[in-house]
Amino acid sequence: MIRPALLVPLLALGLSATVPAQTTYRWVDAQGQVHYSDRPPPPEIQELEARRFAAPPPDPTLSYTLRKLTADFPVTLYTATNCGDLCESARSLLGSRGIPYTEFPLANQADLATYRERFGVPEQVPSLSVGSAQFKGFEPGAWNRLLNDVGYPKAP
Known part of the structure; x- marks a missing residue:
């Protein structure tokens, strides 16, 4: 049986092993302005570049x-x-x-x-x-x- 005092460090260790990845979006709007965002562009945007970045372990x-x-x-x-x-x-x-x-x-x-x-x-x-x-x-x-x-x- 795992003692409660050991549970928190083990849980933290398990959570730190997962590395979140982030997607960055680039698009050009109707006025020709370039946008960069971590959120997807509006649905009317046709040309889109998405890059996914993950922090190295x-x-x-x-x-x-x-x-x-x-x-x-x-x-x-x-x-x-x-x-x-x-x-x-x-x-x-x-x-x-x-x-x-x-x-x-x-x-x-x-x-x-x-x-x-x-x-x-x-x-x-x-x-x-x-x-x-x-x-x-x-x-x-x-x-x-x-x-x-x-x-x-x-x-x-």
Whole structure:
């Protein structure tokens, strides 16, 4: 028989194993305005793009501190195919600190729209977001300050 004191942690563990996915919808209305929403568009909309995003499960090999930081302040690296050495330097900086990140390549118009919502125009890659903070372009000092401010370790 399971003791009531053990039931709550076991239940929390079971609930945390399920990762909710979110669908994002993009559509253009009759006036030509582009809309993004987590709710489906009105029924009269004919052209619709829906993307389903799911948070990756936490990496069990990471320390508790890194798992907590990546949950609270996820790191996203925005890149492009023509980024070359700058993008490689950006990846190297994050890798040298052992920071888990998601790379978001700007491959199509929808990706550019997502970038512009976050950073504005003009596009400049590589760019970095750490939680709600961001920095456009690659400048190691500024990137390190962003990462340090939220508590990411300086070495793996």
